[in-house]
Amino acid sequence: MIGLKTFPLGGVHPEEGKYTAKKSIEILPIPESVYIPLSQSLGAPSVPIVNKGDRVKTGQLIAKGEAFISANIHSSVTGVVEKIDEWIDASGYRKKAIIIKTEPDEWEEGILPQNQLNPTIVLSKEEIIQRIKEKGIVGMGGATFPTHVKLSIPQGKKAEYLIINGVECEPYLTSDHRLMLEKGEEILIGIQILMKAVDVNKAIIGIEANKLDAIEHLTKLSAKYQGIEVQGLKLKYPQGAEKQLIKALVNREVPSGKLPIEVGCVVQNVGTAFAVYEAVQFNKPLIDRVVTISGKNFNGGNFLVRIGTPIKALIDKCGGLPENTEKIINGGPMMGKALVSTDVPVTKGTSGILVFTSEMSHRMPVYNCIRCGKCVSVCPMGLEPILLEKIVENNKWEMAEKEHILDCIECGSCQYTCPAGRPLLDMIRLGKNKVNQIIRSRGK
């Protein structure tokens, strides 16, 4: 295919494993209880406004995002609040969650049925952002940054491009792919809403070439929508990373330590565009999302899941865990988190659940570094992972900062490629934490 773009620096080509690409989105039945964590987005946890014993409706606000970076949380079901207690989440720790015993759906007043396409945007720029804030929309690509914060362009800055991330470069995951195929029109209207919110007349949807059907579908549909362009991208991980995607699509480099708005870009995921469409056009809060469940030799699929549904329900729907399951991952295999338990609930940021059998669950043995330099050549940020590993090992925090350890986007390409199996990213994460602590203490 001609005209495919990509980012120039580094990158790897992990096995795609998109086994569920052909499986349509199915609605997962509502479970007996949902476990809605109060900390689902980047930033401060939300503050509950319901009590034990309260009856809540589907879509009702149950926790408020009060801090600047925080998001509202709504009940994803109708039912009675059983308790507000600690519950295991994807981090492996027990954190505050609202546990609701479910009853048949009864929607909160004001939420319109979403079965008919509504392309007319009536709200103003400010109203759109306000609505997105009210409805608890966060970045659905996995980073879960509150969307209203991202859409509020800082004083003195101007957005030129809205970049829509349909890359889905993580192996296995197909939730964005399916959404683009099945909800293309809705996504495009969502993009128009977002364009209005950040006041740009140009949006580019970036999609990798392993989703030709989605590229074709959205290209065809976008003809009707002014200013929206679809751009195919060469297969390369981590193309879905914000900075790499901007570089690939508009050839601008976000300076070290700065945000995309520095180069006139705002990046949003296709899933977020869809959620924005539903929130703005129908008043629907973010209470469900598409989740891919997959794995080698696992009969997975793509499901529309209510937030707070334990992943056990998803797994059971697919016939349960294979006997030799040793690892369960929340997210993709490159950046996802290994889970402690199947009680962990689906949250706003859960793009996929992966089930790994024993032969895929373990790391390779660790050898001496042979200084092959592969980690350096694959680093999309132009860092030297092997050097950073040594620096961190020796607790040289100032040197780590000087070697730009904070530029690391934790894509995992270095550790993926290291033939000696060195724990490069493990060490870099450790170093980043430490350096961040030091920088914070300097400010005091």
Place this chain on the structure above:
Amino acid sequence: MSTYVLSGSPHVHDKQDVNKIMWGVVYALIPALLVSIYFFGLPALLTTLIAVVSCVLFEYLIQRFIFKSTELTIKDGSAVITGLLLAFNVPSSLPWWQMVIGSLVAIGIAKMTFGGLGKNPFNPALVGRVFMLISFPVEMTTWPKVSPLSTQLTDIVTGPTSLGIVKEGLMKGETVSQLMHNVPSYTDMFIGNIGGSLGEISALAIILGGIYMLFKKIITWHIPISYILTVFVFTGILWLINPEKYADPIFHLLAGGLMLGAIFMATDMVTSPINHKAQIIFGLGCGVLTVLIRIWGAYPEGVSFAILIMNAVTPILNRTIKPKRFGGK
């Protein structure tokens, strides 16, 4: 409740690992070995076997009895590579005990002293070779003539290498055009029908191995190309200045150990720089030093010394030449 494996991302890994890389290099050396066995016969095979067996054995013994480690690093294939390369860098007629001593120096001193694979600053095979060159100057510079598929182990006919012919002749005041009559044809030099160190003779076989390694992503083009190109350009300029005093660049590419050095020795990951920019400078340095030694130095050949000197420069290159950073100034 069952327990699951918890580890940080990434949860998948590339198929490449240290063992596959090292054994890949071994496979890449096989064409050159076969050509040597063809042209030098049984002695080439025996010398190679002695080198490989002693390198592996020394590594095993050191690991087992000095490090007292139960880990068996000989499986990774790196000692086999050292053995092969060491044999490739000596005349096939070298006495067996000298080969054993060379192996001990290569593995024992140049590699294991520093902690084994990945820790050594200098290419072990080259350290072994240079040690032998200094210790056994006669045997190390007595080059058997080619005698295809010979099984003769003693009384081998010897003669100088192409580089030796040119160097000595020029010192005696002869001109390059006179000397070129005594040098084998470029076709012979390309396929390996010439005298010289055991594994360096066939540019063709070595290039084949190099292409295999490129294809398997064991090496990148940066070091070999910059090394070979530098030699080509440098000797080309000299040749253009005075073709009677300096041999032409094609001669310099095909003669001696340049191909073996540029493709197999300078590309040793452990002892070469880690980023591509620094690798290009490394190759350039190797090229310049090789030509300086070949033309103005005491030895006819300078590949080993050039690479060893650049090995010593590698830490400085790693420290000063940084890769291009995303979003950097």
